[in-house]
Amino acid sequence: MAAVTNGRVLFNSVPTELPEPGKTTVYDTTQTIDLENAPLNGGFLVKTLDLSIDPYMRGRMRGADVKSYVPPFQIGQPLVSHGVGVVLRSENSNVKAGDHVYGMLAHANYTIQKDLSMLQVFENPNNLSWSTFLGVLGMPGKTAFMAWKEYSSAKKGETVFVSTGAGPVGSLVIQLAKIDGLKVIGSAGSDDKVQFMKDIGADVAFNYKTTNIKEVLQKEGPIDIYWDNVGGETLDAALENANLGARFIECGMISGYNSGGAITKSLFHVVSKSISMFGFIVSRLEPKWSKDFFATIPALVAAGEIKHREDVYKGLDKVGDGLLAVQKGTNKAKLIIHVADN
Amino acid sequence: MAAVTNGRVLFNSVPTELPEPGKTTVYDTTQTIDLENAPLNGGFLVKTLDLSIDPYMRGRMRGADVKSYVPPFQIGQPLVSHGVGVVLRSENSNVKAGDHVYGMLAHANYTIQKDLSMLQVFENPNNLSWSTFLGVLGMPGKTAFMAWKEYSSAKKGETVFVSTGAGPVGSLVIQLAKIDGLKVIGSAGSDDKVQFMKDIGADVAFNYKTTNIKEVLQKEGPIDIYWDNVGGETLDAALENANLGARFIECGMISGYNSGGAITKSLFHVVSKSISMFGFIVSRLEPKWSKDFFATIPALVAAGEIKHREDVYKGLDKVGDGLLAVQKGTNKAKLIIHVADN
Numbered sequence: 058m059a060a061v062t063n064g065r066v067l068f069n070s071v072p073t074e075l076p077e078p079g080k081t082t083v084y085d086t087t088q089t090i091d092l093e094n095a096p097l098n099g100g101f102l103v104k105t106l107d108l109s110i111d112p113y114m115r116g117r118m119r120g121a122d123v124k125s126y127v128p129p130f131q132i133g134q135p136l137v138s139h140g141v142g143v144v145l146r147s148e149n150s151n152v153k154a155g156d157h158v159y160g161m162l163a164h165a166n167y168t169i170q171k172d173l174s175m176l177q178v179f180e181n182p183n184n185l186s187w188s189t190f191l192g193v194l195g196m197p198g199k200t201a202f203m204a205w206k207e208y209s210s211a212k213k214g215e216t217v218f219v220s221t222g223a224g225p226v227g228s229l230v231i232q233l234a235k236i237d238g239l240k241v242i243g244s245a246g247s248d249d250k251v252q253f254m255k256d257i258g259a260d261v262a263f264n265y266k267t268t269n270i271k272e273v274l275q276k277e278g279p280i281d282i283y284w285d286n287v288g289g290e291t292l293d294a295a296l297e298n299a300n301l302g303a304r305f306i307e308c309g310m311i312s313g314y315n316s317g318g319a320i321t322k323s324l325f326h327v328v329s330k331s332i333s334m335f336g337f338i339v340s341r342l343e344p345k346w347s348k349d350f351f352a353t354i355p356a357l358v359a360a361g362e363i364k365h366r367e368d369v370y371k372g373l374d375k376v377g378d379g380l381l382a383v384q385k386g387t388n389k390a391k392l393i394i395h396v397a398d399n
Numbered sequence: 400m401a402a403v404t405n406g407r408v409l410f411n412s413v414p415t416e417l418p419e420p421g422k423t424t425v426y427d428t429t430q431t432i433d434l435e436n437a438p439l440n441g442g443f444l445v446k447t448l449d450l451s452i453d454p455y456m457r458g459r460m461r462g463a464d465v466k467s468y469v470p471p472f473q474i475g476q477p478l479v480s481h482g483v484g485v486v487l488r489s490e491n492s493n494v495k496a497g498d499h500v501y502g503m504l505a506h507a508n509y510t511i512q513k514d515l516s517m518l519q520v521f522e523n524p525n526n527l528s529w530s531t532f533l534g535v536l537g538m539p540g541k542t543a544f545m546a547w548k549e550y551s552s553a554k555k556g557e558t559v560f561v562s563t564g565a566g567p568v569g570s571l572v573i574q575l576a577k578i579d580g581l582k583v584i585g586s587a588g589s590d591d592k593v594q595f596m597k598d599i600g601a602d603v604a605f606n607y608k609t610t611n612i613k614e615v616l617q618k619e620g621p622i623d624i625y626w627d628n629v630g631g632e633t634l635d636a637a638l639e640n641a642n643l644g645a646r647f648i649e650c651g652m653i654s655g656y657n658s659g660g661a662i663t664k665s666l667f668h669v670v671s672k673s674i675s676m677f678g679f680i681v682s683r684l685e686p687k688w689s690k691d692f693f694a695t696i697p698a699l700v701a702a703g704e705i706k707h708r709e710d711v712y713k714g715l716d717k718v719g720d721g722l723l724a725v726q727k728g729t730n731k732a733k734l735i736i737h738v739a740d741n
Binding site: 116125127288292301302307308309310313318319320321322323324325326327328329330331332333334335336337338341 | 458467469630634643644649650651652655660661662663664665666667668669670671672673674675676677678679680683
């Protein structure tokens with residue numbers, strides 16, 4: 058068989074504000090690969106099926122000299138994100154052709170993997186779509202579940218405010234909070250997302266682009282728990298309307314990712330209201346909570362008792378658009394790049 | 400006996416920036432009291448000995464309409480703070496003449512107390528000066544000890560950064576951290592305070608007015624624990640130089656008390672470095688830690704193994720100056736208003 062094109066999405070330049078398709082990243086079709094004969098050198102060949110686009114990826118689009126705990130993308134090299142693939146050929150005894158793998162995948166149609174250090178073979182007993190493992194059963198779902206269990210100290214009758222409540226993380230937080238008997242206030246950036254938050258059980262759901270956040274929280278609060286995905290003014294509003302002893306779960310601060318950092322003006326309430334604030338990195342919670350997660354969430358998802366949505370972009374050439382949409386919040390739900398069918 | 404003057408310090412106007420002696424507060428000598436015959440109505444008469452001036456008092460100098468968990472001072476009424484007094488007469492069976500009381504006292508030479516709801520009778524077995532019970536053995540000492548025990552998760556060999564390390568809270572934190580085997584970095588605003596921090600064991604001590612905080616922390620960090628009394632730029636420097644999994648103990652944010660609030664620009668590190676931030680109100684920690692505190696700290700203070708300093712202003716007419724000094728940081732140590740000898 059002749060070589061086929063191996064499309065790739067390369068990191069091309071460091072953005073100063075929003076990532077620009079074609080400039081920050083470029084779709085490249087110059088590489089080819091011979092799927093039957095490419096040497097594996099003891100490794101295995103993976104065909105990419107689905108890739109995840111997540112807000113945190115903006116933090117990796119930085120110069121090689123800027124330190125952080127997640128390494129930067131490298132100029133001229135493919136992006137990397139969570140993904141699902143199928144193994145086409147293998148010389149590794151732990152992986153065989155036909156296996157499905159989950160983990161960090163380069164943005165390319167095909168990759169040759171040395172070993173299983175970045176990927177794991179996984180089963181799909183409930184026969185869910187592969188992309189499910191990038192959303193509610195993947196990193197976003199684990200983020201919501203594990204940090205909620207670890208930090209919320211949720212008590213029945215309390216009130217939680219969830220920002221980006223229609224996203225893959227926030228929508229699971231809303232459903233976990235309702236299972237725990239809390240009053241849930243959710244915010245998102247479109248009327249469609251507001252409707253989805255209501256559909257999954259939010260008691261109060263509003264569009265932050267057309268509604269004053271502080272007024273909603275003054276009326277519906279004070280809040281005992283804040284799930285923060287945005288930082289900045291929304292965090293200030295939450296601080297101002299927090300209850301004594303509130304817990305703030307700091308999952309992300311997207312309002313500052315494309316503007317050099319979110320400014321917080323009301324942090325003094327952390328002192329005056331005895332607030333605990335928990336930043337976290339989900340991989341540090343996995344050893345403790347992984348078993349619980351897989352024991353409860355997949356079955357609830359398969360039974361339709363936990364709802365989730367996806368916004369699927371088809372083709373690697375759409376990665377740039379997807380990255381921009383996630384930073385602007387114009388994606389409708391968990392953004393998936395569907396690269397190939399099984 | 401004829402009536403004597405009962406000097407009082409009244410809250411006179413809400414400050415917009417720093418509190419001004421004679422404007423924010425006024426010293427008033429128009430009231431008299433007959434110490435032998437003033438009716439007690441079942442209560443008791445207290446002569447004020449020492450009063451504490453603390454940074455948090457700035458938060459009580461606000462309009463009656465601004466909500467917070469500490470009530471505002473009332474215009475035309477005396478200030479209230481932690482104090483020590485001696486009972487002159489009593490009609491309450493739980494208190495007798497000669498008893499010493501500690502708790503919230505109005506800023507007046509004499510007060511008639513209804514009951515013991517704001518005060519407690521206390522012993523002084525080590526024969527320490529009464530003002531000690533307003534500093535290292537009072538609210539500041541409890542603040543340092545109880546929050547350190549509750550939140551620091553200190554491990555030998557870690558590094559802690561203590562802001563306002565020469566103050567009554569910070570200086571005890573430094574000594575507790577050294578007892579726990581940590582490397583201690585302390586900051587304060589004068590060379591005299593820097594010397595005091597070295598004297599009590601700080602490994603690195605610097606004057607933040609003449610030294611770049613970020614450069615010190617870059618060189619001596621990263622930090623595992625930050626004891627925050629100041630907020631603002633110092634907090635940003637600590638966030639930028641924190642280790643993965645750092646604990647931030649949020650005791651105060653004086654940098655914003657007189658300017659409408661401290662601005663934080665680097666809060667995203669809470670997410671990226673998995674930082675936990677703990678605001679607290681010491682009264683909420685007392686039930687859990689009071690016994691431990693009194694079992695360990697008074698004896699160490701009496702033995703000279705824990706060091707502390709006081710800056711004593713003599714007379715109620717100096718309260719206004721004391722309030723301003725504490726907000727500007729020009730006090731040399733724990734600020735005490737010495738009102739009368741025993």
